[in-house]
Amino acid sequence: MNIVVCVKYVPDATADQKFESDNTVDRVAVPGLLSELDEYAVEQALQLKEKSEDPESVSVTALSVGPEAAADAIRKALQMGADKGVHVVDDAIAGSDALATSKVLAEAIKKIGGVDVVVCGMASTDGGMSVVPAMLAERLDLPQLTFASVLGARGGDFRIQRDGDVATERIAASAPLVLSVTDQTGEARYPSFKLIMAAKKKPLDTWSLGDLGVDASEVGLSAAWTVVENTEARPPRTAGEIVTDEDGSGAKALADFLASKKFI
Amino acid sequence: MSEILVLVDHVDGAVKKPTFELLTIAKRLGEPSAVFIGVADASAAAVESVKKFGAEKVYVVDDAEIKGYLVAPKAEALQQIAAQANPDAILITSTAEGKEIAGRLAVKLDSGLITDAVDVQEGPVTTQSVFAGSYTVQAKVTKGTPIITVKPNAAAPEESAGAGAVENVAVTLSESAKKAQIVKSEPRAASGRPELTEAAIVVSGGRGTGGNFEPVENLADALGAAVGASRAAVDSGWKPHAFQIGQTGKVVSPQLYIAAGISGAIQHRAGMQTSKTIIAVNKDEEAPIFELVDFGVVGDLHSVLPAVTAEINQRKG
Numbered sequence A: 001m002n003i004v005v006c007v008k009y010v011p012d013a014t015a016d017q018k019f020e021s022d023n024t025v026d027r028v029a030v031p032g033l034l035s036e037l038d039e040y041a042v043e044q045a046l047q048l049k050e051k052s053e054d055p056e057s058v059s060v061t062a063l064s065v066g067p068e069a070a071a072d073a074i075r076k077a078l079q080m081g082a083d084k085g086v087h088v089v090d091d092a093i094a095g096s097d098a099l100a101t102s103k104v105l106a107e108a109i110k111k112i113g114g115v116d117v118v119v120c121g122m123a124s125t126d127g128g129m130s131v132v133p134a135m136l137a138e139r140l141d142l143p144q145l146t147f148a149s150v151l152g153a154r155g156g157d158f159r160i161q162r163d164g165d166v167a168t169e170r171i172a173a174s175a176p177l178v179l180s181v182t183d184q185t186g187e188a189r190y191p192s193f194k195l196i197m198a199a200k201k202k203p204l205d206t207w208s209l210g211d212l213g214v215d216a217s218e219v220g221l222s223a224a225w226t227v228v229e230n231t232e233a234r235p236p237r238t239a240g241e242i243v244t245d246e247d248g249s250g251a252k253a254l255a256d257f258l259a260s261k262k263f264i
Numbered sequence B: 001m002s003e004i005l006v007l008v009d010h011v012d013g014a015v016k017k018p019t020f021e022l023l024t025i026a027k028r029l030g031e032p033s034a035v036f037i038g039v040a041d042a043s044a045a046a047v048e049s050v051k052k053f054g055a056e057k058v059y060v061v062d063d064a065e066i067k068g069y070l071v072a073p074k075a076e077a078l079q080q081i082a083a084q085a086n087p088d089a090i091l092i093t094s095t096a097e098g099k100e101i102a103g104r105l106a107v108k109l110d111s112g113l114i115t116d117a118v119d120v121q122e123g124p125v126t127t128q129s130v131f132a133g134s135y136t137v138q139a140k141v142t143k144g145t146p147i148i149t150v151k152p153n154a155a156a157p158e159e160s161a162g163a164g165a166v167e168n169v170a171v172t173l174s175e176s177a178k179k180a181q182i183v184k185s186e187p188r189a190a191s192g193r194p195e196l197t198e199a200a201i202v203v204s205g206g207r208g209t210g211g212n213f214e215p216v217e218n219l220a221d222a223l224g225a226a227v228g229a230s231r232a233a234v235d236s237g238w239k240p241h242a243f244q245i246g247q248t249g250k251v252v253s254p255q256l257y258i259a260a261g262i263s264g265a266i267q268h269r270a271g272m273q274t275s276k277t278i279i280a281v282n283k284d285e286e287a288p289i290f291e292l293v294d295f296g297v298v299g300d301l302h303s304v305l306p307a308v309t310a311e312i313n314q315r316k317g
């Protein structure tokens, strides 16, 4: 079985994020890392391998589309236990939106070849659109089992629990397929020292758009299907009033505040 | 005037409020056409309600074949209706499912997609709130038919009678759309409270509740509010995941958000930071949530919340 886990390199969410003058996200000023939500995807990919009947025959490939530094995200996945990495890097990719990114990912998955399972995180911690897994399924013409909070597999048959807005659903499909998993699937492992050392010897291929047969004009900021016309920093919240409760004074003050704002 | 397609979000024909908001937005952009995908029996009720909010046309798709599968068939249905209607834009509610339908549709139609709009004006020009609410962004689709997913509360629904002409559409599904099969569905029990993403007021509890959500729920009921929870409260099994506010839960933007016994971790803030007014009750005066608040009480939620609830109920008389 061949598993590909899609990992994104994102700006550290704890740092202040800002826009550049061309209205794209400034991805240089802020240090980056493997999107925390993709760690759950790596974890589930590794568990699929470990729980399969013949783990040795299962390969887990970490795939990332992103700038030079995105190799760090792939390396983290290798340290967690993925077998190899593929990094698609090309200057023309900068500024790509979800449609273009999903296109490059889909072409890379086709080039990797013979892929049975594609695993994604539920969203990226920066863009957060949550649409790339569905787009990938559409582009690869594969079934999607997305937003899995629980994942089960028997051979090539998969079943997930999806906690939807109005119902909790069980959904089933057979490989080949696209999965996305939520943070409810269980904590991601920490790389052990042994794995960190071993990761240094694992293969990490670097591909350009040319290697994938994707024309540079199909991706990137100039080819984007959407354009940002304006970005504006919201004024910071002004400091509020804080009171300390003493014998019910807090409740009274709070009720007064609610009344002053016409909530009661 | 060109049609604007609005995918109707409903449960058994009972149309949800965000759909009326979408119809109101659609009127700004062109002629609203609703797309109802559901049981044929329930369509009459749905048609009546979308008509009231300006739907000139209602495309009705019987979901007998569709409902057993995840996402893909709905995208195919919309693709086929779009081919027929040639709309100027397609509006879908920003739920997990809505965004996935939109994503697949964008690939099918080779059209630009904007998600999580908090406003849409003529153009269509969308407004989004990004980076945990620290920026607002205006954007436009430049290719194909604009597909826009819109968050609840993006507009005040305005009643305005539409013709509501019904057009039954027979959709043909591909084999690949029928591969992710919904084998079981357990509807969530109704709480009797407003829906989290639609509510004007949300009262949330965290680890500080110690598992006792009664003070949170009583305050919510006194204010007519929805109840939310932090991930710590969800992970402890005190509330189902559907209550979770934050990066990996729901993102809410109500008029008033009250956080009780919640520290204010960055992932929680991502789900509530754009709320208009924020109140926190926390016994730790150093809790980061106090950096966000308009009003904060340093105190024990188990005494402050019941006292506020009593005060509110008394003032309401």
Ligand SMILES: Cc1cc2nc3c(=O)[nH]c(=O)nc-3n(C[C@H](O)[C@H](O)[C@H](O)COP(=O)(O)OP(=O)(O)OC[C@H]3O[C@@H](n4cnc5c(N)ncnc54)[C@H](O)[C@@H]3O)c2cc1C
Pocket (backbone or CB within 6 Å): A036, A037, A183, B205, B206, B207, B208, B209, B229, B230, B231, B232, B233, B244, B245, B246, B247, B248, B249, B250, B260, B261, B262, B263, B264, B265, B266, B267, B268, B271, B281, B282, B283, B284, B287, B299, B300, B301, B302
């Ligand atoms: C990938 C990832 C995704 C995440 N997604 C989310 C998410 O979507 N939503 C989310 O909420 N979290 C999320 N988290 C978790 C987040 O980091 C925090 O751990 C979580 O929000 C903490 O919840 P809490 O504030 O209830 O608990 P704590 O941080 O433990 O805070 C409890 C607070 O209660 C106060 N308190 C205790 N007793 C009382 C009392 N009697 N009266 C008043 N105050 C009291 C304490 O002073 C403290 O401030 C995520 C984390 C990760 C890694």
